[in-house]
Amino acid sequence: MAEHGNGDSTAVVKAGDGTSGGYAIDNPGLPPHRPRLADVDEKAAKRSERQVAAMFIVSIIGTLMFFVGYFAVARMDQFDDYFEGMTALRVQNTLIGVGTALAMLGIGLGIVHWAKTLMPDHEVTEARKPLRTEADRAEAEEIVTGIIEETQIKRRPLLRNTMIAAALLAPLPAVVLFRDLDRTEDFGVERMRHSLWDEGVRLVRDPTGTPIRASDLTIGSAMHVIPENLREIESHGDRLAEKAKAVVLLMRLNPDDLKEPTPGREDWGHDGIIACSKVCTHVGCPVALYERHTHHLLCPCHQSTFDASEEFKVTFGPAGRPLPQLPITVDDEGFLIARSDFTEPVGPTYWERGHTDPEGDFPA
Amino acid sequence: MKALSQKRRHPFAFVALLLLGLLLTGGLYAAATTVNQAQASNTPDGFSSEQVEEGERLFVANCATCHGMNAEGSDAGPSLVGVGAASVEFQVGTGRMPMQMQGPQAQQKPPQFNEEQTTQLAAYVASLGAGPGIPDDEWLDVDQGDPARGGELFRINCAMCHNAAGAGGALTEGKYAPSLHGVDAVHIYTAMTTGPQNMPVFNDANIPPEDKRDIIAFLKTYEKQGSPGGFSLGFLGPVSEGLLIWTLGLALLVGSMVWLTSRSS
Numbered sequence: 001m002a003e004h005g006n007g008d009s010t011a012v013v014k015a016g017d018g019t020s021g022g023y024a025i026d027n028p029g030l031p032p033h034r035p036r037l038a039d040v041d042e043k044a045a046k047r048s049e050r051q052v053a054a055m056f057i058v059s060i061i062g063t064l065m066f067f068v069g070y071f072a073v074a075r076m077d078q079f080d081d082y083f084e085g086m087t088a089l090r091v092q093n094t095l096i097g098v099g100t101a102l103a104m105l106g107i108g109l110g111i112v113h114w115a116k117t118l119m120p121d122h123e124v125t126e127a128r129k130p131l132r133t134e135a136d137r138a139e140a141e142e143i144v145t146g147i148i149e150e151t152q153i154k155r156r157p158l159l160r161n162t163m164i165a166a167a168l169l170a171p172l173p174a175v176v177l178f179r180d181l182d183r184t185e186d187f188g189v190e191r192m193r194h195s196l197w198d199e200g201v202r203l204v205r206d207p208t209g210t211p212i213r214a215s216d217l218t219i220g221s222a223m224h225v226i227p228e229n230l231r232e233i234e235s236h237g238d239r240l241a242e243k244a245k246a247v248v249l250l251m252r253l254n255p256d257d258l259k260e261p262t263p264g265r266e267d268w269g270h271d272g273i274i275a276c277s278k279v280c281t282h283v284g285c286p287v288a289l290y291e292r293h294t295h296h297l298l299c300p301c302h303q304s305t306f307d308a309s310e311e312f313k314v315t316f317g318p319a320g321r322p323l324p325q326l327p328i329t330v331d332d333e334g335f336l337i338a339r340s341d342f343t344e345p346v347g348p349t350y351w352e353r354g355h356t357d358p359e360g361d362f363p364a
Numbered sequence: 365m366k367a368l369s370q371k372r373r374h375p376f377a378f379v380a381l382l383l384l385g386l387l388l389t390g391g392l393y394a395a396a397t398t399v400n401q402a403q404a405s406n407t408p409d410g411f412s413s414e415q416v417e418e419g420e421r422l423f424v425a426n427c428a429t430c431h432g433m434n435a436e437g438s439d440a441g442p443s444l445v446g447v448g449a450a451s452v453e454f455q456v457g458t459g460r461m462p463m464q465m466q467g468p469q470a471q472q473k474p475p476q477f478n479e480e481q482t483t484q485l486a487a488y489v490a491s492l493g494a495g496p497g498i499p500d501d502e503w504l505d506v507d508q509g510d511p512a513r514g515g516e517l518f519r520i521n522c523a524m525c526h527n528a529a530g531a532g533g534a535l536t537e538g539k540y541a542p543s544l545h546g547v548d549a550v551h552i553y554t555a556m557t558t559g560p561q562n563m564p565v566f567n568d569a570n571i572p573p574e575d576k577r578d579i580i581a582f583l584k585t586y587e588k589q590g591s592p593g594g595f596s597l598g599f600l601g602p603v604s605e606g607l608l609i610w611t612l613g614l615a616l617l618v619g620s621m622v623w624l625t626s627r628s629s
Contacts, residue, residue: 036628086589093593116628205570206520215569222564224520251564288524289535291562296536300524305536316536 030123038117048117052110059106062099069095189352193345195227195245197326202228203250203275203336211335217252217273220292225250225275227338245346247278248326249288250336251308253295259310268327270336275326276312279347280304282319297323320349411449411487419488422481426462435492440466448495449486450554456482458551460560468538469561496557496567503573504549509581518579521566529599530583535562545587545599549580 038045073092079085153160202211206224209231217223225248233239255272268274276297280287285301295308296315304317312323324346327339345353424433430441437443444451455461456477460470477485486498502508519528527533530544539562544552553576559565571579590596597604 038628082585083588086592089592090590097594112624121628207516213569216567217570218565218567220559220565221567221570223570286524289541290564291535291539292559292564293562294536294539296562298536300533303536 030125033123036117036121039121045118048113052114052118055106055110055113057106059103059110062102062104062106065095065099066103067099069093069099189350192245192347192350192353194341195346196229196242197227197246197248197338197341198229199338199340200331201338202331203248203328203338204228206247212250213334214270214273214330214336215334217250219252219254219272221252222290222292223250224248224278224288245279247286248275249278249290249297250275250328251290251292253292253309257295257309262311265311265325265327267329268325268339270328270330273328273336274308275328276306276308276323277326277342277346279323280319281314281321281323281348282317284347287323411483411490415484415487416491419484419486419491422477422485423488426476427485430463435489444489444492446493446495447489448558449490449498450496451558451560452486452489453482453498454551454554454558454560456485457548457554469540472542496554499550499553499557499573499576503577504553504580505577506549506581506584509577509579511578511582511585514575514578514580514582517571517575518582521571522579525563527599527601529596529601530586531599544583547583549584552576552580552583 038048069092073095074088075092076085076089079088148154151159203225204211204227206226209226209228211228212223212225226243227246227248230239230243230246233242250273252271252273258269258272258274261268278286278288280299280301282299282302282304285299287297287299287304287306289298289300290296290308291298297306297308297312299305299317299319302318304319305315306312306319306323307315312325314320314322324342324344326342328336329339331337423431423435427435427441427444430438431444432438432441435444452461455470457475457479459473459475462476463470464473475482489495490497518530522530525533525535525541526544527541532541532543534540541563555563556566556571556576556579557568566576568576591599597608
């Protein structure tokens, strides 16, 4: 048995009476060696051997299960019937997953059990190396002073200053590169202030694209709506980006349930039909869980709750602003149309949101 | 036959034929209108007056306490004028009505009325005022539906509350959207047309009957195919899966570490 601690008295934390320099508690050494059951009893050793072998056999069975699952079970697309194919897929997934798990686990558990019960278990203590000696410290100091001396950095300030200047300038390309991620000119933060909605744009159903008559909505109805001009966008990516800003939930309340609108918003609805942006003003999740009697609109991500009867004001949760309402009316043919774009940017707060709009469309 | 063919070109043959034709059309028309009149003696939804009477008796005995003697509503329950037969089919057919107790929303339980009684109640409520009716079998036949299209419609219109797998989810203040697994096609359909509890209405102008059938076909397909691999854990996604791995998974890890470092006996 080796001795605990190390010989360097400067490196150990001292405790105790403060005068003797010894440990607060005497080193008790290791507990006496206790032989295991398998060390003394040959039957127990045999039992351990069988257990380890059994775990390895479990691993072998697991590997076989994997191959049965992979090769013997017919692939899903080999079935005419969809549901039979799904059953085969389920069996296949289960065999592959459980088989692989058993194959790995069996080997691991077997080796650990082998080591714990049968391999030699004599105790070994490895003494800790001295943490730091005075000689090491002096040597390190010598190296640092040596560098200062040999580089002559004190004697040649031109070298020092140009090096510092170079080091300060070197990260600037990174700043420029990362600034490109902002793409202020190409991406156009102004795009976030506007959506496809505009005066006269028809409200159409998502995803069918059919226009909506006011009479299509009975009281209590809710409809998921996109702007009609969305389908004119050719590129799939652009269409998705515009859809993400323009998605609207349309609902019809009993007009008596609607609270008095704030001045300037009197004609934003049509006979109890109101429309709001589905993008949560907190972090932009789709708010579409609408309760038709309480008029609650619930965001599923952080439980922000908006009251549709009071201009979508926040009644609960982390959202900071009401959902933007889309002003709507009815055109000559009786279809619902937008009166204008949203009068404020939809969705969560972003850095430039509060800045003055150069076109003057939105209040700052 | 010979005599007929000889008289074919008789001057009066044309007149006789015309008379015969008129008689046939008129007779058929008369027969058709009597059939229509026979139907008209029923309610517009096709219920008989006996069903309405029987339904009224059941209504007075079981529902009038809350909904009022003439279904005009009271403080305890809403008016049922104009809610239609579909509402009764859903609320009574799924056991939500009669309600066991007041709460955030009516609970589903074993139906208290059999099919015949439910139809009679529906007949009575339908006779009070026009409302959504019980759908034709054609719209409940999932074999005619398109599950893929229904899935898209479901994800846009329903999944935000009922979960992408139809497993249901929480709403505000104790209310919830129930699981749709194991729900009869007619109840899925009537729930859409009537908007029970706090569910919005999805009438036939919003989601046409064909689309409703597609949605039902999607739900039934999903229900039948089951989980493609392993346990579904209630189809609740990261909620139940995370709970399992953070409790059972971590417990297993801790347990195996304890075993790994313990001495063998």
